[in-house]
Amino acid sequence: MRSLLLVDLQNDFMPGGALAVADGDAVVGVANALMPRFSLVVASQDWHPADHGSFASAHPGRKLGDVIDLAGVEQVLWPDHCVQEAPGASFHSGLDVAGIDRVVRKGTDPAVDSYSAFFDNDRRRDTGLAAFLEKSGAEELVVLGLATDYCVKYTVLDACGLGFGVTVITDGCRAVDLAHGDGDRAFAEMRSAGARLVTLDELD
Numbered sequence: 001m002r003s004l005l006l007v008d009l010q011n012d013f014m015p016g017g018a019l020a021v022a023d024g025d026a027v028v029g030v031a032n033a034l035m036p037r038f039s040l041v042v043a044s045q046d047w048h049p050a051d052h053g054s055f056a057s058a059h060p061g062r063k064l065g066d067v068i069d070l071a072g073v074e075q076v077l078w079p080d081h082c083v084q085e086a087p088g089a090s091f092h093s094g095l096d097v098a099g100i101d102r103v104v105r106k107g108t109d110p111a112v113d114s115y116s117a118f119f120d121n122d123r124r125r126d127t128g129l130a131a132f133l134e135k136s137g138a139e140e141l142v143v144l145g146l147a148t149d150y151c152v153k154y155t156v157l158d159a160c161g162l163g164f165g166v167t168v169i170t171d172g173c174r175a176v177d178l179a180h181g182d183g184d185r186a187f188a189e190m191r192s193a194g195a196r197l198v199t200l201d202e203l204d
């Protein structure tokens with residue numbers, strides 16, 4: 001069975017949001033178009049406590065974009081975003097949330113970030129997504145969302161590593177692109193890991 005995985009389609013990653021991804025809202029329509037084609041739709045939600053360690057505000061003397069060590073892994077410091085229960089953490093109002101079967105929340109531990117919808121960045125804890133998908137009989141995943149170079153990338157790399165067959169909808173993703181080309185490099189890494197990259201029109 002093939003399942004659709006929507007990564008972090010939340011207000012703070014949309015234009016005007018705290019961690020805005022350029023043109024991020026363009027992927028909401030791609031998600032809505034795909035949902036009716038899947039019997040199982042899972043959506044991840046970045047869901048941080050207000051003092052999360054990935055926030056520059058939690059590290060006096062540090063600034064946005066600095067890279068620090070958090071839980072033994074390199075951590076980019078971000079603006080406060082996707083704070084639990086805050087409007088920025090909500091799904092985009094245009095997303096057809098009625099089509100979502102299961103929401104997976106991540107990044108809840110203040111001491112470690114979680115780009116992947118499967119594992120925390122230090123890989124000690126998992127979100128339960130893999131077990132849920134296995135129990136549901138999902139062997140193949142179709143993935144889209146925000147952002148290409150962070151949460152989509154790490155989610156796809158983990159999904160490939162866990163043995164899922166993974167297809168990425170390229171026009172259903174947008175990148176932060178802190179450095180020019182990060183999004184394209186992320187797609188190349190996903191392809192190297194075994195993911196199939198297609199556009200919405202190419203999906204069979």
Ligand code: VGL
Pocket residue numbers: 008013019046078115146147148149150151152
């Ligand atoms: C994300 C940076 C920080 C993402 C989440 O969803 O790609 N990026 N938190």
Ligand code: ZN
Pocket residue numbers: 046048054081082107
């Ligand atoms: Zn985050």
